[in-house]
């Protein structure tokens with residue numbers, strides 16, 4: 001397997017069916033809707049970034065559900081719900097598919113990964129033939145590992161390559177060193193024919209060179225380089241001039 005191309009990637013673009021959009025209602029009031037006629041995805045890694053509340057999770061969830069994932073995340077076979085709070089965005093999205101079909105799929109949501117772990121334990125407790133689901137996550141109960149270790153077990157053991165991986169804030173429980181390990185894992189899997197769509201606040205996680213970064217602001221969605229992102233600029237300013245930043249922060 002090798003890197004996917006603009007022809008072979010699993011999802012090439014996401015189109016908003018504008019004709020049915022009701023602009024005064026959630027989720028169509030979110031900033032990314034303003035200029036989202038067609039979101040062209042990178043064949044390897046697309047990052048969706050932006051400030052809290054800009055709608056990144058809503059957008060990722062809409063794409064994932066339109067593709068056939070469960071709103072709470074997990075693999076395509078997971079069909080459970082502890083709550084049903086997903087927006088109706090998926091009904092208004094059309095996914096433009098490429099020539100290849102993914103052999104592996106996972107929608108990773110940091111927010112609901114605990115529920116995925118619980119569901120795996122419940123399903124594995126039922127008597128049935130064949131391997132347990134937890135074996136594909138490395139074999140150790142996800143609840144008996146630290147938050148970050150359980151996240152990493154999913155990326156390391158469950159993701160098999162040639163897959164479509166939609167990740168919502170995967171860095172949430174990871175140390176900076178583990179975020180670099182995640183970046184290395186993303187690289188391996190991309191070289192093994194995988195496509196990623198990732199929402200992240202981490203300038204480390206968003207540093208893969210074969211990628212496209214889309215930042216959502218109040219003005220809509222805009223493509224930019226890592227160095228142009230707010231996340232990178234703010235971290236750089238903070239560490240290069242910590243005294244001055246602290247002075248401003250504590251004064252205000």
Ligand SMILES: Nc1ncnc2c1ncn2[C@@H]1O[C@H](COP(=O)(O)OP(=O)(O)OP(=O)(O)O)[C@@H](O)[C@H]1O
Nearest residue numbers: 026030050051052053054055056057058059085087
């Ligand atoms: N069902 C809903 N009805 C109305 N507003 C909602 C609903 N669900 C979410 N919102 C609002 O939509 C906005 C976008 O939420 P979303 O979780 O997609 O943002 P985000 O960019 O992923 O933020 P963060 O970086 O904090 O995770 C938030 O202001 C949120 O309060």
